[in-house]
Amino acid sequence: MPFHAEEHARIVSVERLRPGDHAFASYTDEESRWATIGSFTQTGISRGERVLLFADPALPETTVLEHLEAYGPPVGPPLECGQLKLLTMDQMWRPATISVERQMAGLRREVEEALDEGYATVRSAIDMAWVASYGADIERVLWRESxxxxxxxxxxxYTEICTYDETRFDDDVLGRAAVGxxxxxxxxxxxxxxxxxxEDGERDTYGLRLVGEADLSTREEFNDALRRxxxxAAPRxxxxxxxLSFLDVYCARAVLLLAAADEAKHLVIRCGGIHAHTFLLLGALDIPQLTVEGE
Structure with a gap:
């Protein structure tokens, strides 16, 4: 696989992106392509952001809209009011000739226009199929990315995801794009x-970070993580x-059962406020060797 998660300091689910993030994504089929783009777009719409979508230039607009609506409410209203804009990358440099610098200038204009219109944040999803469609220099594109x-x-x-089709780009390009x-x-x-x-200075500590969703669909992976x-052998x-973007009650209870089962091991749970509240409601305070660090 060309993209190796361990090469990155921060791996997140699409729902956990924050303003200012510039994220790499890859896909191998239509389902994974639109799961990312659809979730990203619908999240931005629900948060009141201006959403710029640069889909594969080969796709008709009707097809793009059908895919987006598979991941949330109808996108007709945000499209009509201008909250959602379907764009093609060549609009960023026309009528001049293609260049990465003009592309970035066009994106800056879009962001500034949205801010002037009252949007606090802007997000864009860019399907990198545009590179082949418009004959862009891949080396300049990779420079732009990094x-x-x-x-x-x-x-x-501004938040941006760049989605790469693993069947269109070779392993070297995908790897460099991911690291960039x-x-x-x-x-x-x-x-x-x-x-x-x-953790720095914690030689007797074993750390494990979970990213994504802990629920019925990922139960096997979650149980494997708890077995680890x-x-x-670390005491802490x-x-x-x-x-984690989602933690169900079964998984939260499984963590508490694990903590209670080994009195010699100190377990520290770091989580957001909602998850911390869940652990407290399930009895975390009754386990002396457990610490919940949450908001």
Whole structure:
């Protein structure tokens, strides 16, 4: 697989993107392509953001709209009022000739226009199929991805995902594109990724970070992650759930049962406020060797 999650400091689900994020995404089929783009677009609409969508130039607008509506409410109203804009990348540099610099200037104009119209934040989803469609220089595109577009994100008003078709780009390009982005998305929404991590100065601590969703559909992966925690010989374990977009009650209870089963191991759960509240309601305070670090 050309994209290796361990090469990135921050892997998130599409729902956990924040203003100022510039994220790499890849897909291998139509389902994974639109699961990412559809979720990203519908999330932006629901948050009141201006959404710019640069879909594959080969697709008719009606097809794009059909795919978007599979992941949320009808997009006709936001399209009519201008909250959602369906664009093609050549509109960013025309009538001049193609260049990455003109592309970025066009994106800056779109962001500034949205801010002037009262939108607090702007997000764009860019299907990188445009590169072949318009004959862009891939080396200049990769420069743009890793270095050239930083000013767009400086004030945290703009969020962007760049989605790469793994069947159209070779492994070298995909790998360089992935590493060039400060953030990368899970390859498919609704999945779960477990990533070990270490903490500075904590030699006797085992850390495991979970990213994505912990529910019935990812139960097997979640249970595997808990087995890794149980099998750890470290006296202190940190289970970082801050990048979970969803945690069901079954999974939360399973974590507490794991903590209660080993009195010799100190388990630290790091999570957001909603998940911390869930753990407290399920009896976390009754487990002396458990610490919940939440908002």
């Amino acid at each position: 270095e050239g577009c930083h000013p767009l994100f400086a004030d945290a008003h 982005h400060p953030t990368a998305l899970l390859r498919r929404p609704g999945t779960l990724l477990a990533r070990p991590f270490t 925690v149980a099998d750890s 374990v940190v289970l970082d759930l801050t990048e």
